[in-house]
Amino acid sequence: MKKLLTAALLLLLLPAWAHRVDLFLAEENGSLVVWAFYPDGTPAKGAKVRILTPEGKLLLEGTTDREGKFTFSPPADAGLLKVELYAGLGHKAETTYSLKEERARPSAGVLNQTAAARPRPAGPDWQKVFCGLGWIFGLFGILSLVYGRRKGAA
Amino acid sequence: MHVSEGVLPLWEVALGWGLTALGTAVGLKKLEGEKLPLAALLTALFFVASLVHVPVGVGSAHLLFNGLLGLLLGWGAFPALLVGLFLQAVLFQFGGLLVLGVNAFNMALPAVLAGRLFRNWIKEEGLKFYAGAFLTAFTAVLGSGLLLALELALAGEEFLTDALLVLALHLPTAAAEGLVYAFLLKFLKKNFPDLLEENR
Numbered sequence: 001m002k003k004l005l006t007a008a009l010l011l012l013l014l015p016a017w018a019h020r021v022d023l024f025l026a027e028e029n030g031s032l033v034v035w036a037f038y039p040d041g042t043p044a045k046g047a048k049v050r051i052l053t054p055e056g057k058l059l060l061e062g063t064t065d066r067e068g069k070f071t072f073s074p075p076a077d078a079g080l081l082k083v084e085l086y087a088g089l090g091h092k093a094e095t096t097y098s099l100k101e102e103r104a105r106p107s108a109g110v111l112n113q114t115a116a117a118r119p120r121p122a123g124p125d126w127q128k129v130f131c132g133l134g135w136i137f138g139l140f141g142i143l144s145l146v147y148g149r150r151k152g153a154a
Numbered sequence: 155m156h157v158s159e160g161v162l163p164l165w166e167v168a169l170g171w172g173l174t175a176l177g178t179a180v181g182l183k184k185l186e187g188e189k190l191p192l193a194a195l196l197t198a199l200f201f202v203a204s205l206v207h208v209p210v211g212v213g214s215a216h217l218l219f220n221g222l223l224g225l226l227l228g229w230g231a232f233p234a235l236l237v238g239l240f241l242q243a244v245l246f247q248f249g250g251l252l253v254l255g256v257n258a259f260n261m262a263l264p265a266v267l268a269g270r271l272f273r274n275w276i277k278e279e280g281l282k283f284y285a286g287a288f289l290t291a292f293t294a295v296l297g298s299g300l301l302l303a304l305e306l307a308l309a310g311e312e313f314l315t316d317a318l319l320v321l322a323l324h325l326p327t328a329a330a331e332g333l334v335y336a337f338l339l340k341f342l343k344k345n346f347p348d349l350l351e352e353n354r
Contacts, residue, residue, distance in 0.1 A: 090306060
């Protein structure tokens with residue numbers, strides 16, 4: 001029984017969390033790299049990528065590889081690109097990428113920058129967790145006030 | 155398990171809100187009185203549980219604990235899950251605000267059903283108790299996943315592929331939850347037996 005309990009606790013404490021998918025883009029040797037992750041840093045493998053014009057015309061599509069990457073050559077005249085990523089089971093992310101703006105930046109074309117921005121498996125943001133817990137107890141506290149008042153009035 | 159914004163068609167989003175509103179209205183009535191502090195506690199548990207991930211080969215799936223809410227709160231699981239999911243959407247960008255209705259419905263309905271089906275088993279001892287604890291977890295978690303697969307199928311996806319993915323991702327989660335439920339419910343039965351009583 002004790003062993004089971006320990007196993008259950010261990011299972012609870014494993015540091016991995018996700019359920020959202022994040023999308024990054026960078027230019028590398030004239031190609032654009034789309035990189036998709038879950039917030040715990042796991043790459044989103046085999047996710048469908050669609051590259052569209054801002055008007056919604058499909059330019060090309062593909063799937064991410066084992067590292068969660070999809071590389072493509074952007075059309076020469078492309079200005080703004082809309083990128084949609086679908087990681088299955090209702091997980092979707094989209095972003096826009098402006099080739100012109102990104103190229104004008106001093107750090108243009110350095111994929112490492114994106115790698116640095118990649119979310120590390122740091123686990124949940126505890127401040128937000130506590131903030132949420134506070135809201136929950138606050139809301140139910142208000143609800144109990146409302147119920148109490150009604151009972152008092154009746 | 156949390157559907158992102160812009161995946162489901164508008165009618166499903168609207169229908170999700172409608173059904174969630176109904177469930178929440180019923181649930182709020184049932185919560186009046188002594189169940190309220192328990193509901194707050196379980197909402198907090200749910201809110202945190204979704205941050206805990208069970209790593210599975212194909213990806214990772216998180217704990218839900220919706221079955222426990224259905225078991226102990228009955229219809230009260232609707233408002234509780236709605237609050238929990240709202241905060242997850244706002245703070246962690248899980249799901250989204252528009253699809254909140256669908257997400258709440260997906261997690262609450264199977265939870266309420268699981269509670270209805272297995273509450274009496276939980277009250278028994280021995281094998282039936284354990285079976286009840288595990289089946290509550292499985293029904294609630296897999297039921298949510300299959301509802302999602304069904305909705306995605308109505309939005310044009312292949313049902314079988316999604317359903318299989320749901321099973322692959324969530325069977326381990328459901329098993330882990332079943333284990334936790336067994337311990338937790340054993341403790342509750344011993345120390346707070348009235349929590350398992352009446353909650354229609």
